[in-house]
Amino acid sequence: MDLDLSSEDERFREEVRDWLHENVPKEPAPPYGPEYREYCRQWQRTQFEGGWAGISWPSEYGGCGLPPIRQMIWHQENARANAPAVGVNFVGLNHGGPTLIACGTEEQKAYHLPRILRGDIVWCQGFSEPSAGSDLAALKTRGVVDGDDLVVNGQKIWTSYAEHADFQELLVRTDPDASKHGGISWLICDMNLPGVEVRPIKTMTGHSHFSEVFYTDVRIPLSNMVGELNDGWRVTMATLSFERGTAFMSGQIELAKVVESLIELAKNTTGPDGRRPAIQDDGIARSLGMIRAEVSALRCLTLASISRALESEMPGPEGSITKLFYADLSMRVRQLALEILGGQALERTPQGWTNEYLGAFNVAIGGGTSEIQRNIIGERVLGLPRDRNRK
Amino acid sequence: MNLLPDSQQQEIIDATAGFLESEFPLSRLHESEEPVPISRELWQTMAELGWFGLGLSEELGGTGFTLAEEALLFRELGRVLAPTNVLAASLAVRVASLAHQSELAESIIGGNQRVAIAETADMESTLGENVTGRFRCIDGSDVELVLCSSAQGFALVTRDALGQGDVVPCMDEHTHLEIFDIGGLPALAFAPTEMDSIQNRGSVLAASMLVGSSEAARDQATEYAKERQQFGKPIGVFQAIKHKCADMASRCEAATWQTFYAALAVRDGHADATFQASAAKLLSAKAATENGQANILVHGGYGVTAEYDAHLFLKRSHVLDLLIGTHGEHLTRVLHEPTAA
Ligand SMILES: Cc1cc2nc3c(=O)[nH]c(=O)nc-3n(C[C@H](O)[C@H](O)[C@H](O)COP(=O)(O)OP(=O)(O)OC[C@H]3O[C@@H](n4cnc5c(N)ncnc54)[C@H](O)[C@@H]3O)c2cc1C
Numbered sequence: 171m172d173l174d175l176s177s178e179d180e181r182f183r184e185e186v187r188d189w190l191h192e193n194v195p196k197e198p199a200p201p202y203g204p205e206y207r208e209y210c211r212q213w214q215r216t217q218f219e220g221g222w223a224g225i226s227w228p229s230e231y232g233g234c235g236l237p238p239i240r241q242m243i244w245h246q247e248n249a250r251a252n253a254p255a256v257g258v259n260f261v262g263l264n265h266g267g268p269t270l271i272a273c274g275t276e277e278q279k280a281y282h283l284p285r286i287l288r289g290d291i292v293w294c295q296g297f298s299e300p301s302a303g304s305d306l307a308a309l310k311t312r313g314v315v316d317g318d319d320l321v322v323n324g325q326k327i328w329t330s331y332a333e334h335a336d337f338q339e340l341l342v343r344t345d346p347d348a349s350k351h352g353g354i355s356w357l358i359c360d361m362n363l364p365g366v367e368v369r370p371i372k373t374m375t376g377h378s379h380f381s382e383v384f385y386t387d388v389r390i391p392l393s394n395m396v397g398e399l400n401d402g403w404r405v406t407m408a409t410l411s412f413e414r415g416t417a418f419m420s421g422q423i424e425l426a427k428v429v430e431s432l433i434e435l436a437k438n439t440t441g442p443d444g445r446r447p448a449i450q451d452d453g454i455a456r457s458l459g460m461i462r463a464e465v466s467a468l469r470c471l472t473l474a475s476i477s478r479a480l481e482s483e484m485p486g487p488e489g490s491i492t493k494l495f496y497a498d499l500s501m502r503v504r505q506l507a508l509e510i511l512g513g514q515a516l517e518r519t520p521q522g523w524t525n526e527y528l529g530a531f532n533v534a535i536g537g538g539t540s541e542i543q544r545n546i547i548g549e550r551v552l553g554l555p556r557d558r559n560r561k
Numbered sequence: 562m563n564l565l566p567d568s569q570q571q572e573i574i575d576a577t578a579g580f581l582e583s584e585f586p587l588s589r590l591h592e593s594e595e596p597v598p599i600s601r602e603l604w605q606t607m608a609e610l611g612w613f614g615l616g617l618s619e620e621l622g623g624t625g626f627t628l629a630e631e632a633l634l635f636r637e638l639g640r641v642l643a644p645t646n647v648l649a650a651s652l653a654v655r656v657a658s659l660a661h662q663s664e665l666a667e668s669i670i671g672g673n674q675r676v677a678i679a680e681t682a683d684m685e686s687t688l689g690e691n692v693t694g695r696f697r698c699i700d701g702s703d704v705e706l707v708l709c710s711s712a713q714g715f716a717l718v719t720r721d722a723l724g725q726g727d728v729v730p731c732m733d734e735h736t737h738l739e740i741f742d743i744g745g746l747p748a749l750a751f752a753p754t755e756m757d758s759i760q761n762r763g764s765v766l767a768a769s770m771l772v773g774s775s776e777a778a779r780d781q782a783t784e785y786a787k788e789r790q791q792f793g794k795p796i797g798v799f800q801a802i803k804h805k806c807a808d809m810a811s812r813c814e815a816a817t818w819q820t821f822y823a824a825l826a827v828r829d830g831h832a833d834a835t836f837q838a839s840a841a842k843l844l845s846a847k848a849a850t851e852n853g854q855a856n857i858l859v860h861g862g863y864g865v866t867a868e869y870d871a872h873l874f875l876k877r878s879h880v881l882d883l884l885i886g887t888h889g890e891h892l893t894r895v896l897h898e899p900t901a902a
Contacts, residue, residue, distance in 0.1 A: 303861050305791040328862045373865050374857075374872035376734070442889025444684030451889075501854075513682050513697055513883045516738055518730040528732070528872070531857050531865050539861060541801035561793040 175239070182236075183243050189220055190251040199254050201520055202377050207292065207334040210257035214289030223287040224263070228271065231283035238416075238479045242472065245420040249427050256420060258334045262286040262293035264417035266339050269356075269409045272484065273397050278358065282337070294335035295413075296326040296359065296383055297406070303328075304542050305560075306341075307350045307403065311385060313342030313357065315399070319389040320344070320357065322365075325382060330536070332368045332381035335361050339409060340390075345400050350561075356402035356409075358394040365389075375528045408484060413537050414493045415475060415485025421533075422472050422496050428503055428526075429465045433458055435523070436510050448510045457506050464499050471495060487550040490543040497534040497543075504530045564821050566633060573630055577637040580610070585641040587870050596737035598703035599644055599675070608672025613650040616762075621658050622667050628762055632769040632824040636817075639773025639849075642735070642877045644700040645884065648766050649678035652759065653708045656715045659757055660750035665717070669706070677701030677720075679741065680884055681711035688713040689753075692746045698726065699880060702737040709743070712890055715759060716748035733876035761827045761838035763885040768820045768838070771845035771881050775816060778852040778874040779809040782859040789861075796859075805855050812848035819844045826901075836898035839891040846888070849878035 175183070193216055199209050217223045218232070225241040227233025234240070247253075256263060267286045270279050285291045302308040311324025322342055329338070338359040345353030359366070365388035370378035397405040433449065436458060441448035448454050471492045475485060504527035508515040511523060518524045534540050548554040566574060584603060599607075607613065616631040617623020631651065638647055650669055653676045657666035668674050679696035686694020688711050696709055707723060709716045723741050731738035754760040783806050786797030796802045823837035831837070853875030857864035864871045882888075 298862065301790070303791065304796075305793075308791070308793075372867040374867055374876075376867070440684070442887060444889075508879070509888075512887055513680060516697065516732050516736075516880060516883060517740075518732050524732045528876075531854075534858060535861055535865060539858070541799070544801065557799070559792070559794050559798050 179239060179243060182240055183247060186222070186244055186247040187251070189222065190247055190253055193220060194251050194253045199257065207258050209254065210259055211289040211292070213254045214259050218288045227267065227283065227287065231279055232287045238476045242419065242476055245423045248420065249423050258292045258331045259289065260330070260417070261295050261339065262291065265409050265412035266293040268412040269339065269396065269405060272408050273405045277393065278396065291336040292331065292334050294329050294332045294338045296329050296338045296340040298328045299325060300327050304539060307354065309341055309343060309354065311342045313344045313355055315344070315392070318392050320392060322385045322388040322390055325384050327382045328380045329383050330380045332361070332383050333370055337361060341402055341406060348400060351403040353400050354402035354406065355399055356396045356405040357390050358396065359388070359390055363388050363390065375525055410538070411485045411489060415489030417537070418493060418496055419472055422468050422492070425496070425500060425503065426465045426469060429462055432503060432507055433462070435507065439510050442512065454510060461499070461503055461506060468495055468499060487546055490546040491551070493537065494540050494543040494547065497540050500533045501530045564818055570630060570633055574633050574637065577634055581637055581641045581643065585643050587641060587873070590642065590735055590873055591868065594734055596700065596702060596735050598700070599646055604675055605672045607647065608670065612647055613672065614654050614670040615651065617654060617658060622663065622670055628765060628824045628828040632765055632820060635766045635769035636773040639770030640777040642774065642873055645678055645881070646676060646700050646704065648770065649676040649708045651766065652715060652763050653706060653717055655757065655759060655762065656708065656717050656752040657750045659752045659759065662750045665749060674705040675703070676706040676708055677704045678884060679707050679709045682740065686711050688716045689751055690748060692716050692718055692743050692748055694743060696741050696743060698739045698741055699884070700737050701739055710763065710885060712754065712886065714751060714753040714756070716751040718746055718748055722746055731880070733880050735873070736880050758827050758830070758834055760885065761834050764838040764842040765820060765824050765827055767881055767885045768823065768841035768845040771849040771878060772813070772816050772820050774874050774878050774881065775845065775848035775852040776813050778856040779806070779813050781870060782806055782809060782856040785860055802859055805859055809852045809855050812851055816845040816848035833899050833901050835894055836900050839894040839898070842886065843888065843891050843895065846878070846882040850875065850882060853878045
C-alpha cells in the first residue's frame with residue numbers, strides 16, 4: 171500500500187500535461203448533431219496521432235500497453251486541461267473495445283481496435299429493448315442462422331449515439347428454446363447494413379441523446395459474432411463489467427472538478443439571506459463541505475478499482491458500488507447547485523447547471539439503474555440470497 | 562376539528578377535477594414544446610366558474626367561499642400542471658380589493674383582465690406605492706396585469722407598463738419566463754405582507770398546487786409500477802420500487818394535511834398562521850420535487866424521455882417552488898414564528 175507514483179509515472183504526467191497544453195482544442199464542442207460527431211472523432215484522432223490513444227490497451231492493436239494507473243493520470247490531466255469529453259467514442263473506448271480485447275477473435279480485434287483508437291469508427295450499444303431493460307436477459311430480438319449469416323429481426327431502444335455510430339454491440343436471441351441466459355449471442359452489427367433503421371428519441375433535456383433501432387432481415391456475417399453462438403451472456407457480463415467498472419472513470423474524475431466549480435458558484439452567487447455570498451450560508455457551506463469529502467471518496471474508490479485492475483483483467487462486481495456512489499453523488503451535486511442558484515435555477519442555458527441537473531438522471535438509469543446496482547451489490551458482492559420474485 | 566372536506570367541498574373538488582380533465586389534459590403538454598397561454602375563452606369560463614374570487618366574500622364581489630375551498634381548487638390545478646395565472650388572479654383580486662380598487666377587483670373577477678405573477682429576483686427590490694427591482698415573471702406572455710411578489714407584499718402593475726422584458730428559456734419548457742428590471746413604476750394596487758394575511762394566503766395556494774403535483778407524480782409512478790413488467794413481475798413487486806412509491810405517498814400525506822391545516826389556520830386568523838403557511842410551503846415543495854424525481858426513476862429509461870409525462874411534474878414543481886418566498890425566508894419563519902399551541 172502506498173500513494174507514491176513512480177518517477178516514470180510522474181514523468182508521464184508531465185508529458186501528458188505538456189502535450190494537452192498544446193493540443194486541447196480551443197473551441198468548445200458543438201452540443202449535438204453531425205458536427206458533434208466530427209468534433210469527438212477529430213479529438214480522438216489528435217490523441218491517436220500524438221501517441222496517447224488507448225493508454226492501457228495492448229500495443230499490438232495500436233494502444234500504448236501501459237498500466238491502468240497511467241489511464242487515470244491521463245483522465246486527471248484531461249480534466250485539469252478542460253479537454254473534451256469522450257462523447258460519441260464512449261462505447262468503443264470504454265466497453266466495446268475492451269470486450270473485443272477480452273473475448274474477440276484476432277480478426278475482430280485487428281479490424282476494430284485500431285480504428286476505434288484512431289477515431290475512424292464510432293460504436294454504440296444495442297442491449298436494451300422496450301421490454302428488456304433491467305431484465306436484460308429477457309431480450310427478444312431474434313437472430314436466425316442462415317448459411318454464413320445471422321438474419322436479425324427486432325428492436326432495440328435507448329441506444330446512445332446510434333445516429334452517429336458505425337458499429338453496434340448487438341445482443342440477439344439465437345435459441346428461443348434454451349434457458350433465458352443460454353440462448354443469447356453477442357454480435358458486431360454494422361449500422362449501415364440494409365434493414366437497420368435508427369429513430370432518435372427526444373429526452374427531457376431537449377436533445378436526442380439516444381434512439382430506437384429497428385432491424386428488418388438484417389444479415390450479419392457469423393464472423394461478426396463475439397464468443398460462441400448462444401454464449402453471448404458470458405460476453406455480455408464482460409461488457410457490463412467494463413461498463414460498470416471502468417467506463418465512468420473519466421466522469422468520476424471530472425466530478426471533482428464540477429464540485430470545485432460549484433464552490434466557485436457559491437462564492438459568486440448571493441446566498442439565501444440576499445446579502446452575503448451563498449458560501450457564507452451555514453447550510454450551504456456544510457453541504458459543500460460534505461460533498462467535497464464525498465467526491466474525494468469517489469476518487470479513492472476509483473483508485474481502489476485501479477489497484478484491483480493491477481491484479482485481474484476484468485473488473486469485479488464491486489464496480490457497482492462505485493457506479494451507485496457516483497450516480498447518487500452526481501445528482502446531489504446538481505441539486506445543491508439549484509439550491510445555491512435559487513430563482514436563477516429556472517433560467518436555462520445550454521451548458522448551465524440546470525441542464526446538468528436534468529441530465530443527472532441519466533447516470534442513475536443508464537448502464538443499469540441504481541436499484542439494479544444495489545441488487546448486484548447485495549447478491550454478488552455480499553452474497554445475500556437472491557430475490558425469489560425475480561425469474 | 563375535522564381536516565376532511567365536507568360534502569359541499571367535495572363537490573367543488575369533483576366539479577373542478579372534471580372540468581380540468583377535459584380542459585387541461587396532460588396530453589396538451591405534448592402538443593407544443595412552447596408555453597401555451599390560457600386562451601381568452603377558457604379564462605372567461607374560469608371567471609364564470611367563480612374561480613378568481615372564490616375565497617372572497619360576496620360583499621366584496623367574490624364567490625363567498627374561503628381559503629379552504631381555494632386550497633382544494635388549487636390542489637386540482639396543481640395535479641394537471643395548470644399555469645400559475647389562476648393563482649396570480651386570485652391574489653390580485655384580493656390585493657385590489659384591500660387597496661379599495663373595487664373596479665379593478667371586479668374586472669379581474671369577471672375575467673376581463675388576465676394576470677401573471679412575478680417573483681422578486683433580488684433583495685434590492687421594493688414594493689409599495691412604486692415598484693422597483695428585478696422580477697421573474699411566470700406565464701406572462703399574454704396577460705394584462707402582473708402581480709409583483711416579494712417579502713414586502715404584492716403590488717399590481719399593468720403588463721404594458723413593463724415594456725419588453727428579457728425572455729429566457731425556462732427549465733420547464735412549458736413555462737414562459739421573462740425578466741423585468743423595473744424602476745419606480747407606480748403600482749395600481751399594493752398590499753403589504755401582513756394585510757389580511759395576504760402572503761400566507763399566497764403560500765397556502767402555492768403549497769396546494771405543489772401538493773397536487775406531488776400527488777399526480779405519486780399516482781403516475783404507482784400506476785406504472787403496477788403495469789410495467791420486468792423479470793416476469795410488475796416492478797411494484799420489488800421492494801426498491803414499492804418503497805419508493807410508499808415514500809412518495811408519505812411525503813404527499815404530510816404535505817396535504819399540513820397544507821389543509823395551514824389553510825384553516827390562515828382563514829381563521831390563528832396566531833400560528835404564518836408558521837403553518839410557511840411549513841406548508843416547505844413540505845409541499847419537498848414532496849413535489851422529490852416525488853418528481855422518484856417518478857422519473859421509477860419509469861427507468863422512459864422517465865427521461867420528452868414523450869412521457871414524468872419530467873413535466875419535476876420541472877413544474879421547481880417553478881412552483883420558487884413562487885411566494887424563498888426556502889430561506891420560509892425556514893426563517895418556521896424557526897421564529899409561534900407554532901401551534
Ligand atoms: C441516458 C441513457 C442512456 C442509455 N444508453 C443505452 C445504450 O447506449 N444502450 C443500451 O442498450 N441501453 C441504454 N440505456 C438503457 C438502460 O440500460 C436502461 O434504461 C436501464 O437498464 C433500465 O431499463 P428500463 O429503462 O427498461 O427500466 P425498467 O427496467 O423498466 O425499470 C423501471 C424501474 O424498475 C426498477 N427495477 C426493475 N427491476 C428491478 C428489480 N429487480 N429490483 C428493483 N428494482 C427494479 C428499475 O430500477 C427502475 O427504477 C440507456 C438509458 C439511459 C437513461
